[in-house]
Structures are given as C-alpha cells and as structure tokens.
Amino acid sequence: MEQIKYCPACLGELEKIGSCGTVGYFCDHCKTLVSKSKTLTEQEKEEVKKSEGVGK
Numbered sequence: 001m002e003q004i005k006y007c008p009a010c011l012g013e014l015e016k017i018g019s020c021g022t023v024g025y026f027c028d029h030c031k032t033l034v035s036k037s038k039t040l041t042e043q044e045k046e047e048v049k050k051s052e053g054v055g056k
Contacts, residue, residue: 005039
C-alpha cells in the first residue's frame with residue numbers, strides 16, 4: 001500500500017497526480033500543486049504538529 005502524503009502548508013491529505021512519467025501532488029484545501037520533494041509523511045506531519053502546536 002502506498003504511503004499517504006500531506007501538504008506542508010496546511011497538513012491536509014494530498015491527491016496524487018501522475019502524468020507522462022512524472023508524479024506531483026495537489027492540495028484540495030490550498031488549491032495548489034505540491035512537488036514530491038515538499039510532501040510530508042505521516043511521521044513528519046506529526047512532528048510539525050507537535051513543534052507548531054497545531055491542533056488539526
């Protein structure tokens with residue numbers, strides 16, 4: 001099973017978009033494209049929430 005990726009801006013779940021051999025991600029909440037290198041894993045998301053005190 002593929003790992004879920006999260007938006008670095010809002011910590012929302014990203015939608016995977018693949019085309020012509022490339023992979024990108026779209027944040028439906030922010031309405032922006034997020035590059036693969038900028039996405040967060042579940043563990044990274046939790047670390048950001050703890051460090052920023054975000055209650056999402």
